Amino acid sequence: MSAILEQQADITKVLSFLQKWDHGNKLERSRMLNTFLCQNTGKTCLELELEFAQVASLFLARLTTWMRLTYMFGTYLGLQLKAIRVFLSASSSHRYIIEFLEDGGVLTLLEILDQTQTKEEAKTEALRLLQTVSNAGHKHKELICEMHGVRVITECLAKSKIDETQDTAQALLESLAHGNPKYLNQVYQGLIALMPCTVPKAQQLVLQTLCIVQSKVRTAHPSIVEPLLNMLRSLRLDVQNEAIKLILDLREHEVKPALLHGLVALLRPAKERPQQDQLLEDPEAIKMAKSFPVFVQQAAAAKAIRLLAQSSQELSQELLSLRVVHHLLYAMGNQEHADAQIQASLALEHFVRTHPIIEEHVQRGMGSALFAAFMDKAEALHMNMDDMQAEVIQSNKVNVSEGQGGSMSSAGH
Structure with missing residues (x-):
């Protein structure tokens, strides 16, 4: 008898709570949500049902409805989303997730992300909820994608300036x-479309995710090559490293020839100097003037070429057939960017030491004195090179290419 009375008391308490919610204004509801979060965050589905006398779904439905009706105005939106996440992230919460989906929850979350006026905190919470839904099963993932979720999420990642929002979008x-x-x-193509974004953190996250997704996709899409090579222009070393890692991952795919040709071509860049009026208008440009993106790209390309050549004798031979030695010598003469000289020197050193037959051709292109310094310590060569020597190297006509039986050919100055 006491158990029945206790159960009736619990039901009365919940009904009173729901009635208070239904008649409360937005301020009263916000107070109720704060109390709810303090008392119920981290609870399991079973514990939430005990708390709400087996009718917790009634409160979840009210939360979802209020969010759907008010999200455009941002009324306590972050608080609403956190409260909904208590239900959806609870252990054994599949039932709550289904109810949330049936109430149009996924579409509402995507609309929240698509709104320019939505605050970053709310976007992060919406992304977390979508990730909870996604992790619940492949049918839920398909539902998000069917509602153009990939486009919305990638745009959110590209436009956000907050690390937490970007990280959550990447995880989703x-x-x-x-x-x-x-x-x-669709996810793969969405990530490729996102590569030209200009936010460095977003670039890094996109490249990291592409490395993971590319391993699941059987073929590499040709459209990945150009934006990937452009990523090498980044002044952020972490972005460069992620781009080079993806280039190495793509060496077994059908885009390999385009990547190799593109990397070798980057060793002879067209100089892009900032205009004087741009320097005056943009203080950041003054700081970056000594490190033009085109020369940063040249250095990164040389580094990628070295790592590719070191990874495979076959790739090394393919690069030689593209006259890579001639182009590396040109990059070594770049007096405007020391890192480009260093990376080109290290790459050329690999080819000289692993293909001894080309040594005399490289020596002819550099001159005996400079070649001796190069063989002694390639990474320090730029410090031992004067302007005239750099000009001689850049004007070299060395043509080292793969021939029959591994023979090489060259032309002198």
Whole structure:
């Protein structure tokens, strides 16, 4: 008898709570949500049902409805999303997730992300909820993708300036790529489309995710080559490193020839100096003037070439057939960017030491004295080179290419 009375008391308490919610204004509801979060965050589905006398779904439905009706105005939106996440992230919460989806929850979350006026905190919470839904099963992943979720999420990642929002968007995209064969290619294409974004942190996250997704995709799309090579212009070393890592991952794919040709071509860049009026208008340009992106790209290309050549004798031979030695000598004469000289020297050193037959051709292109310094310490060569020697190197006509039986050919100055 006491158990029945206790149960009735619990039901009365919950009904009173729901009635208070239904008649409360937005301020009263916000107070109720703060109390709810303090008392229920981290609870399991079973514990939430005990708290709400087996009708917790009634409160979740109210939360979802209020969010759907008010999200455009941002009324306590972050608080609403956190409260909904208590239900959706609870242990054994599949039932709550289904109810949330049936109430149009996914579409509302995507609309929240798509709104320019939505605050970053709310976007992060919406992304977390979508990730919870995505992690619940492949059908839920498919639903998000069917509602153009990949486009919305990638745009959110590209436009956000907050690390937490960017990291959460990246984790969600990675989740959508796992166990979702029907829409894996859509995620892959969405990431490629995001590569030209200009936010360095977003660039790094996109490249990291592409490395993961590319391993799941059987073929590499040709459209990945140009934006990937452009990533080498980044002044951020972490972005450069991620781009080079992806280039190395793509060496077994059909885009390899385009990548190799592109990398070798970057060793002879067209000089892009900032205009004087741009320097005056943009203080940042003054700081970057000594490190033009085109020369940064040249240095990164030389580094990528060295790592590719070191990874495979076959790749090393392919690069030689593209006259890579001639182009590396040109990059070594770049007196405007020391890192380009260093990376080109290290790359050329690899080819000289692993293909001794080309040594005399390189020596002829550099001159005996400079070649001796090069063989002694390649990474320090730029400090031992004067302007005239640099000009001689850049004007070299060495043509070292793969021939029959490994023979090489060259032309002198």
